[in-house]
Amino acid sequence: MSEVYRGRSDVIPDLIEDIFLRLPLKSILKFKTVSKQWRSILESRSFVESRMKVQKKPKILAAGDHRSQSLFREGDTEEIDIVYINSRDAATRPSLTCDGLVCIPVPGWVNVLNPSTGEFVSFPSGPDPVTNHYDDNLIFTETWWNIFPAYWAMGVGRDKVSGSYKVVRMFFDPIPYCEILDVDIGEWREVKPPPYKVEPRRKPAFVNGSLYWIEMIKSDNVFALDLHTEEFRDVVPFPPTCAVADQLVNLEDRLAIVTAYTKPWEFEIRVLDEQEETWSLVYSISLANSGVFSRRQRSVWFRPVAVSNSGNLFFHDNERRLFKYYPETDQVVCLSSDICVVSDFVENLVSLRPRTSSVYRSGFHYQDHVPGSPKRQMFSWIKLRIPNVLLATTLVSSIIIFRYFAGSSRS
Template sequence: MKTSKADRISHHLPEEIIEEILYRLPVKSLLRFKCVSQSWRSLISTKQFVETHLQHSKKIESLTDKRIISTCKNSSKSSPGRLKACSLSSLLTEPVTRAVSFDFFPLNSSRDIVIVGSCNGLISVLVDVCRFFLLNPSTREFKELPDFFTGTTCPKNLGSISGYGFGFDESSCDYKVYAVFTMTTPYDRDVGFPSKSVARVYSLKADSWGVNVFFEDRWTIGQGKFVSGKLHWINYYKTKLKWEIVCFDLTNESFGTVERPSCMEGCYIPRLGVFKGCLCMSFDCALTVGSDILIWNKYGAEDSWSELLSISYLSVFGNSSFTRMFNRVTPLFVLPSGEILFTSGSDFLIYNKKDGCVKQRHTVDFDCDRFREAEAYTESLVSLVPDNIAFF
């Protein structure tokens, strides 16, 4: 009986050594190696292997399995919204990196596509206002979620999905999508207040949306940032001219608040982000004509906010680009050199903390007019089949 090359290798190397080698390979290679032999296919498909491989990928400094995902759209009303991605290593090494569209499922939308969130290599997106998808770009799996409005009395044409988020509930080993539908009347739209909000949570294990969660009187607008099992938003009270950080716990599906930094005088309303697994906050300062980024080093600990970096817009854009100064500044990734990759509008820039120097890096060709947002994620083998979800 003829043996495969993989089987011959297995005879010479202990199984644990083979596993250690495979853990260090990129997802693209592992998908190919599943065809080498039945034993390798079985190994690479196990929950234990998927979990260990992802944890190893998060820790190492290699950029091989790190990618940037973005949404964009051309200015034409008939132009579809698109979801594109490029490798982080290409972004840093090539003069111009071309982003490629996801072609493994029918995602093109007549309206904008919104990134709901990313977690462990999985991406959740909102298409055509009310259709939610989960996908793993690395394995080319995708899944359209059940209709959000099933079991509700909300008319789709009288509102929109106003808040959303995606994350992993470790207690139940389940991926969850949170969404809020805000229903408005013509009068409410004029004055800017919602008349009714319905918030629901989708469970991948159950493959269904739960009942309306207790919403209290809080607004969760836009994407919730997932950190430590919770989604986070900035909640701004127009009537009181103040803001707070609200969070939604995916385990017990309840709301709460988290500590806000004390040094926020003279600043505009901040924006939340996730950096190195920690909650971070960026805000424009009128006094310095720049942006400061704070990071919450230890979740739940008092006085744990510290400054990550402070960027002068004049040093980045110059005096002639004042209209570009108040674009969003979002940190994406720490490079092996210690420099920080961040975005401002559609620009990708690198900040060196040692000398305080900001330099623009190579351009990404998104082949579109309107760049909306970008996120960094790590490629993984995580499956969308509930029985194959690994625990993290």
């Protein structure tokens, strides 16, 4: 293809882009090195966004390696692809995802990696504000909750106007504080904090340019942060129910809330229509016949991760289990009882190369910081070996194995 293009200078760039959209990931990554023009096309915002929309089957991101495929029975995952990242931090620490990028905060650092391109960037976050404010609260002493370093409440999403990815973190003891990291330029800046305290162990949902959190300490409401204006707003109306195990998620580009019940074993999913200001019940799933729950189990949450082209729902829980729900038969099947599901996944060709001259391509550099300091613009960028894309199997049609060690070596 490269030889043909070099001989035809009149080939329309739009036609080339259309051809690229149909190529496998491995080929696209190789074609980036052919010419500056091809690289420009493949790294353009329009191409990156178009590429994410042509995904044929939904994908699920899990922490592990290709050996995990032995956990599935033949045909269990024929409707989805399982993508694995071989990362200890992703398997043991709370992580955040957006458009296929993975953000894993560790003490002193915020790590962002792109499994599709093999790029990894690490941003120093400075000393954490250690606090014991929440230690006596039963909500936060349950072992089924993960915690971000030093009780930060965190989120990651994309500015729908500029296209840049942003990491948000907040704390509220002794005084409210909020800051945003722009991944494109590697700079933290302080913004006005929200009017509510955010639970430091509950992940937000990113939907249509905004991050959404549940505030359950006083008012039991949902509020959002617009990542372009960087301003907070209340979400109307309040959810119809509110419980400790509730999860906010992005379900097919709509904000959804998942509520679990233990008597009987079931959970419900409601989606928000902001124009109508209503929460609509879209799933009510009974788990009584799934065979994996017991009366002794008290604490559980569920997060949907994908809806297949045939309409079946894939979801996971806090016990490392992955399930498949068939709406037509109202049947739930446990696909795996030992898989560390991270999130849904899309191939994203966005480059994490920082747009600043202060780039460190090897080693890791730390800069002391106290909240409010404007001096944290140092970071490290590593281009890792392009992940191998394995041949299709009857269980998992494509598995990407991505290894990174820099983050775990500092944890």
